[in-house]
Amino acid sequence: MFGFRDIEIIRAIVRHGGFRAASDATGLAQSAISRRVRHLEDRMKISIFERDGRGVRLTAAGRRLVDEAEILVTQRDRILGELTQGVMAGVVRLGVAETMTHTILPRMLTDLRTRHPQLRFEISVDTSSQISQLLIDDGLDVAIMMRDQLPRGISMTPLPSVTLGWFAASSHFRLPRPAGIDDLAALPIVSFPKGTLPHRQVVNLLSPGRKTAAAIHGSASLATVLHLVRQGFGIGTIPHDIAAAWPHTGLEEIEVLPEARLPDLDFSICYMPERNDEIGREVTRAAVEAGADRSDNEINTAHN
Amino acid sequence: MFGFRDIEIIRAIVRHGGFRAASDATGLAQSAISRRVRHLEDRMKISIFERDGRGVRLTAAGRRLVDEAEILVTQRDRILGELTQGVMAGVVRLGVAETMTHTILPRMLTDLRTRHPQLRFEISVDTSSQISQLLIDDGLDVAIMMRDQLPRGISMTPLPSVTLGWFAASSHFRLPRPAGIDDLAALPIVSFPKGTLPHRQVVNLLSPGRKTAAAIHGSASLATVLHLVRQGFGIGTIPHDIAAAWPHTGLEEIEVLPEARLPDLDFSICYMPERNDEIGREVTRAAVEAGADRSDNEINTAHN
DNA sequence: CTCGATATCACGGAAGCCAAACATGCTACG
DNA sequence: CGTAGCATGTTTGGCTTCCGTGATATCGAG
The missing domain is CATH 3.40.190.10 (Periplasmic binding protein-like II)
Structure with a gap:
């Protein structure tokens, strides 16, 4: 088994051409690097560096390890950056009543995608009560539904009525x-x-x-x-x-x-601020704007 | 910063529904899990689990972390498996004299690709002396070149002469x-x-x-x-x-x-057995077979 | 109150740092 | 030509810090 640290250290050794130089680059003591590499080689039962008096060189297995594992470090850093620097990314679990899928949903998703290309959506279409329950159980991040029974602590923003x-x-x-x-x-x-x-x-x-x-x-x-x-x-x-x-x-x-006449349907976009404040706000904004667009569209279609 | 271990532990917590259950699943003590998670949260300055008296649940940030980092563990295990189970994979650095690129090289690469789909090739075309030097300096794994000055310890297999x-x-x-x-x-x-x-x-x-x-x-x-x-x-x-x-x-x-009349060119396929025994053997085999094919082909083209 | 969960506290082992030892190639000098 | 000295780099031995264990404290829900 090997860890991120191992990869970083091996990379440093390769890049700087030796244990000594790698110790300067990584801030670790040179002895730590030596022992770590040896231990790693023992654990994985492969030889990573070929040593002789004047330095070390990668073996074939070592080069394979570096080539393949380098990407892991890169991805780790990317994930870390996105998480800590507040980039909106990851999967947003979205629950919508079916009526909404034909009205504001497409516009809303388009808006969100252009603003946050890293976001991925997982959309469930179900009845409002099911969606409400999922939202409560943390099976959804954001829900667009009719206000059924509203749990406390929820954030609810009304959307234009559907006639x-x-x-x-x-x-x-x-x-x-x-x-x-x-x-x-x-x-x-x-x-x-x-x-x-x-x-x-x-x-x-x-x-x-x-x-x-x-x-x-x-x-x-x-x-x-x-x-x-x-x-x-x-x-x-x-x-x-x-x-x-x-x-x-x-x-x-x-x-x-x-x-x-049938009563209007009052949909709202809901989320739990305690859990999903940032994403919830942003999806709500997109939904409200898409709803405003929809009103325009309603007028247009009325003209047809 | 987070490590593979952190991800594995978080995954165990999520999968088994709590610190206690995760401790059984991972073999770690429950206290270790508790402290580790708290340290991780402190280091990354995000909250990963939402705690209350009756258990823990992932926060939005925690879910993002798991979703994105899960793949890292999978890849790590794949790399480890390939390295220890002797699967031929990784990048083979191949140096060839240009004449060879038009004769045996395509057939040789096709052969290798079908037998070892995981292999990737990085091909340098240069003069034989340059290639020879690269092979000595561990800039290449396998070289196809005319025997120029041959370093000791090298493996050299002759290929059909080029007229x-x-x-x-x-x-x-x-x-x-x-x-x-x-x-x-x-x-x-x-x-x-x-x-x-x-x-x-x-x-x-x-x-x-x-x-x-x-x-x-x-x-x-x-x-x-x-x-x-x-x-x-x-x-x-x-x-x-x-x-x-x-x-x-x-x-x-x-x-x-x-x-x-011009003398024939005698090409050989060379590698350093100390460094690349396994890959070297296999590429040599493919080259020799491709060379045999080439002889057939030579006869065919002579018919044209 | 009790149960089922997490958090905390004192103690042993692995991983790290420092200094010194060891190996090897280069150079200069007798 | 041999060899001592040096420069460079890795490995090896003592000592501290962090991670894991076990027992205990604490907390919330029924």
Whole structure:
């Protein structure tokens, strides 16, 4: 086995041409170098230097060792520098609700990548409650989710609200304009997965005092929801942003009465300042700016 | 600063979920782990674990450290394994005379690469005397050169002789067939660089008792020699193999009298067994086999 | 209070420093 | 030509500092 110190010392010996010169270069006593090298050779059972009266030269094995191990020292120093000099690097574990992956996430990641090329992201897409739990358990560094149950000590920054609409595939269903709650409840509905806040909101909106419970299907995958709605499986509750992002899928917003309107979704970007103050702040900044961009974009898409 | 041991210990703590468990896993005492981690944190001025009554968890900085440094341990173990288990790896410093780069070298390297994918080559092309000196000074591991002055203790394996011919660009010079020494000496000659054995041989062949010294130009680059001869700058002394390798350059061998024939070049593959026994043997084997192939090839090209 | 965890304290061994010994090549002188 | 002296470099022996062990103190949660 060999350590970083061994490599540094061997490198110094090679570079300066001997134990003596290496001792000056490293600040170690020359005797320490001698004994260290011998000990290392004994441990690894290879000879690293060929000695004779007037100095030492690398053996073939020694040269191989230096060539290969040099890079380790370099990398160690790089890691150390990045860690202590506050360079933003490493892996950021990011949890997002799926809706966000289609809106602010791409812009946010682009922003972060240009500012901090060393950062790597590991993105989990899940329901807000799952993400919330992961954040609490230190399974995530930053989360973008709906405020569910908020643990204490968390930092939470609101993002622009996401507005929902009722959508249907063009000409699959015949509905009055505007449609009322009863009209909607009579049809199969594809919505957010069971257990999530928007799912509960849809249930609450449609259920009270109705004879037969509305057929509400949940899907954790927005792509699946879009697909099902497009195929005429039912009508769907879909964020306006998402629908606008696929303008040619044949989806059409259903005009509804005010009482049938769906509440907005309030997303927040959250992190634990105790654990991830620096990264959390920076990701939050990027998310807020991406959200601001998104507003512009919303206006643009409204023009379409 | 951190060492391999630090990383291994931190990894053990993370994997087994605490100092206590890590102490069982690593065989160290629990107190040693505690103190080591604290010292490390002090030295690096970052906090790696977040402690409370019921255990420890990685901080963000700690996770970054583990993520980035894990690979260092892996690489260290790989290097150690390769060194001690006698895998042929590392960089082989190879010195060759230029003639050889066009004959056995490509086949030899292909052979070695397929048998030892871990090997890397660093190839120097120079005159035989330079290469010889480099080999003596441990600037090369293996050399392919003409035997010049041979240091003692060297291993030398002869390779097939290289035959030389006089070449000229078609129809640039008018010579009797066969040409004699005087005919050749009257023309500008492009040959091997001054100071090399074949250059001396050309000089010796042409100079004795002549009124005006023959105009012998030297070039260390075979490509340059070929170019000059092709352009009609003069006639050249070129290995048959090389000329055969460029069959469409308009070069034509000059038919000469026996007394004007050039001596063969005797190349050998050399290494210092004291320093590079294992690699030297293997490269020698590959060179000899490539030389055998070359003989076949010579016959083939003679058919063209 | 008890349990399960980490932190701390006194003591032995490896790794480091200092000084002196040892090996080798070079030079100059008899 | 042989050899003493010197210059240069490595190895070897005493003495201190840091790392690992074992037992004990301390702390937080249930």
